[in-house]
Amino acid sequence: xxxxxxxxxxxxxxxxxxxxxxxxxxxxxxxxxxxxxxxxxxxxxxxxxxxxxxxxxxxxxxxxxxxxxxxxxxxxxxxxxxxxxxxxxxxxxxxxxxxxxxxxxxxxxxxxxxxxxxxxxxxxxxxxxxxxxxxxxxxxxxxxxxxxxxxxxxxxxxxxxxxxxxxxxxxxxxxxxxxxxxxxxxxxxxxxxxxxxxxxxxxxxxxxxxxxxxxxxxxxxxxxxxxxxxxxxxxxxxxxxxxxxxxxxxxxxxxxxxxxxx
Amino acid sequence: xxxxxxxxxxxxxxxxxxxxxxxxxxxxxxxxxxxxxxxxxxxxxxxxxxxxxxxxxxxxxxxxxxxxxxxxxxxxxxxxxxxxxxxxxxxxxxxxxxxxxxxxxxxxxxxxxxxxxxxxxxxxxxxxxxxxxxxxxxxxxxxxxxxxxxxxxxxxxxxxxxxxxxxxxxxxxxxxxxxxxxxxxxxxxxxxxxxxxxxxxxxxxxxxxxxxxxxxxxxxxxxxxxxxxxxxxxxxxxxxxxxxxxxx
Numbered sequence: 374x375x376x377x378x379x380x381x382x383x384x385x386x387x388x389x390x391x392x393x394x395x396x397x398x399x400x401x402x403x404x405x406x407x408x409x410x411x412x413x414x415x416x417x418x419x420x421x422x423x424x425x426x427x428x429x430x431x432x433x434x435x436x437x438x439x440x441x442x443x444x445x446x447x448x449x450x451x452x453x454x455x456x457x458x459x460x461x462x463x464x465x466x467x468x469x470x471x472x473x474x475x476x477x478x479x480x481x482x483x484x485x486x487x488x489x490x491x492x493x494x495x496x497x498x499x500x501x502x503x504x505x506x507x508x509x510x511x512x513x514x515x516x517x518x519x520x521x522x523x524x525x526x527x528x529x530x531x532x533x534x535x536x537x538x539x540x541x542x543x544x545x546x547x548x549x550x551x552x553x554x555x556x557x558x559x560x561x562x563x564x565x566x567x568x569x570x571x572x573x574x575x576x577x578x579x580x581x582x583x584x585x586x587x588x589x590x591x592x593x594x595x596x597x598x599x600x601x602x603x604x605x606x607x608x609x610x611x612x613x614x615x616x617x618x619x620x621x622x623x624x625x626x627x628x629x630x631x632x633x634x635x
Numbered sequence: 636x637x638x639x640x641x642x643x644x645x646x647x648x649x650x651x652x653x654x655x656x657x658x659x660x661x662x663x664x665x666x667x668x669x670x671x672x673x674x675x676x677x678x679x680x681x682x683x684x685x686x687x688x689x690x691x692x693x694x695x696x697x698x699x700x701x702x703x704x705x706x707x708x709x710x711x712x713x714x715x716x717x718x719x720x721x722x723x724x725x726x727x728x729x730x731x732x733x734x735x736x737x738x739x740x741x742x743x744x745x746x747x748x749x750x751x752x753x754x755x756x757x758x759x760x761x762x763x764x765x766x767x768x769x770x771x772x773x774x775x776x777x778x779x780x781x782x783x784x785x786x787x788x789x790x791x792x793x794x795x796x797x798x799x800x801x802x803x804x805x806x807x808x809x810x811x812x813x814x815x816x817x818x819x820x821x822x823x824x825x826x827x828x829x830x831x832x833x834x835x836x837x838x839x840x841x842x843x844x845x846x847x848x849x850x851x852x853x854x855x856x857x858x859x860x861x862x863x864x865x866x867x868x869x870x871x872x873x874x875x876x877x878x879x880x881x882x883x
Contacts, residue, residue: 535722538692542710543787544739554735558726634726634767 419601431608439593440612446506447579447589454510454582455575458517459568465518466525467560471552483522491515492581499585509582509589516578517571524567528560562632569624576617638704639823640666640689640791645698646848647684657848658684661698664842664851666791671817671824673834676844676852677881682827685849686795689825690716702790712736715789715822719796721776723768729755729779730764736787754782757816774805781813785820792817794826798833810836814861831881835873836863843880853880 406424413423422430434440469476469483491512498508532555540555557564583591590609597605647659658681666672676682687693689700691710700707702714710716723732733754737747755761758778768776777797784792798806814837817824828834834841841855855877863870 533722535718535720536724538710539716539718539722539724540735542690542692542712542714542716543736543783544712550739554739555724558724561726634728635769 419603422604422607427604427607427611430604431611434605434608440609443588443590443593443609444612444616446587447583447591450506450509450582450587450589451513451575451579453506454513455517455572457510458514458575459521459571461514462518462521462571463525463564463567466522466527467529467552467557467564470526470529471548471556487519491578492584495585504586506587508585509579509587512582513575513578517575520571520574521564521567524570525560525564528563528567529556531563532556532559562635565628565631569621569628572624573617573621576613576620579613637668638665639668639670639702640825641699641701641704642685642689643699643701645685645688645695645700647681647688647693648696659688659695660848660850662844662850663698664854666823666825669821669823671814671826671837671839672842673838673840674825674827674842674844675829675831675834675877675881676849677846678829679847680844681847681849682829682844683795685844686793686825686827689791690714690793692716712740712787713790715784715787715792717777717780717784717792717794717797719799721768721773721780721800723776723779723783725768728765728767729760729771732768732779733782733786735783740787750786754786757785757819758782759812772805773801774809777801777809778812781816785816785822790823792822792824794824796828797826799828799830806833811862813837831874831877832865835859835870835877836865841877843877852883855880 409421410424413421413426418426431440465479469479494512494515498511502508502511536555536559537551540551545551545554579589580591580594583589584595586592590613594606594609597603597609642662642664645659645662646657649656649658662685664672674682674685684693688695689707691700691707691714707714724735727735730751733751734747737750742750751764752761755764758781760775760778760782763771763775768779771779777800780797781792798809801809810833813824816822826834826837835857838857841857843852843855844850845852855873857873859867859869859873865871865874
């Protein structure tokens with residue numbers, strides 16, 4: 374009986390903390406919106422629209438279908454770009470971290486290419502692929518590539534030599550076998566963290582990727598900015614944030630599941 | 636009795652910053668089939684280097700290690716290795732760890748399951764098969780490591796200070812269990828330690844090493860019935876003798 378009571382009390386305590394956090398969080402958001410609203414009173418709408426005006430625009434864009442269209446357009450290049458960049462980045466990171474030979478050959482190239490921001494590749498995207506989803510995906514892939522390359526490289530590089538000793542002494546004879554059975558699982562926390570970071574960063578990259586005319590959320594924001602339609606800009610920024618929130622929560626859940634052994 | 640392991644004139648020289656460093660100097664001894672041999676010596680006597688060479692993890696500069704008459708050229712499932720720090724695969728469950736070597740042998744799933752059950756039973760971990768190593772105590776981790784090494788039925792069980800990271804009480808328990816496992820499996824065991832009492836408690840014979848460069852000072856036969864008690868007079872005498880050899 375007493376044990377049950379204690380558990381109940383403990384649960385209540387945890388619940389209290391949870392409620393407190395939600396309350397304080399709500400307070401923070403409400404405070405921010407109030408500040409925003411006050412500031413909007415002293416500014417014209419093309420500098421800072423009021424929160425309710427933005428909400429109205431958001432609902433309007435959603436009801437007209439414009440928001441869904443933009444979302445689908447962005448996902449159409451974001452998804453393949455992220456998948457291709459992530460795959461190549463992980464593959465190359467693992468290969469270079471594992472093979473001294475490959476590392477020696479590629480090290481100078483990596484140093485030269487690493488500081489090039491994805492945005493600087495727009496010329497190539499247009500020249501090689503064109504002003505289309507493929508071109509935008511190319512830029513996003515470049516962003517995903519480096520994040521995943523470094524995460525995978527670091528992860529594989531830090532796999533302890535003893536794991537390899539154990540693997541070999543238990544009968545793994547080939548390099549490929551060691552990478553598959555020992556190195557990849559040992560480096561999976563770093564690799565998965567890289568993938569998660571990459572997914573988020575690439576979502577933010579859609580603005581840059583759409584800068585040269587490919588339609589999507591980023592294009593909407595850029596056009597609205599040029600037209601001083603700040604309410605539209607904020608509405609689409611909110612959409613990006615909401616999508617990111619859903620996306621990252623989902624990926625985090627997968628991450629926790631896959632890495633349950635930690 | 637048949638020789639299981641022959642260490643013949645093994646020397647090892649490392650290239651250090653200040654020129655070559657000799658870690659092992661002409662180490663020679665045998666281990667008979669089914670024998671329990673401990674290697675003891677002061678720290679820095681090259682015990683771990685010797686362990687790695689016998690296990691095929693490192694090459695000797697000169698000399699040979701023979702396992703059942705065949706030269707050891709690299710790590711293999713015939714050499715079951717247990718490290719002080721366990722090195723269990725944290726991403727695999729206890730069962731997954733014990734099963735690892737069996738998978739490399741291409742053993743069928745059903746047969747593998749039976750073998751893993753048998754091994755977990757042997758080390759007394761029947762109830763923890765589905766736990767991940769991060770949930771286990773040091774003593775349990777080392778039981779898993781022993782089960783993992785023994786699962787593939789190696790010719791030699793090679794252990795490097797396996798109980799160096801657990802508390803004294805757990806260590807005493809693991810000693811009893813290891814001797815039980817040894818008795819049950821009739822494996823040949825080569826056990827590296829710096830702890831003389833541990834060596835006298837476990838070994839049929841003790842290879843006493845000199846400080847670096849390590850070589851064999853003397854091989855002491857421990858002629859005591861098991862289970863051995865450290866309060867026993869003969870036990871204390873052996874301990875004194877080995878300690879004396881190390882201090883010499």
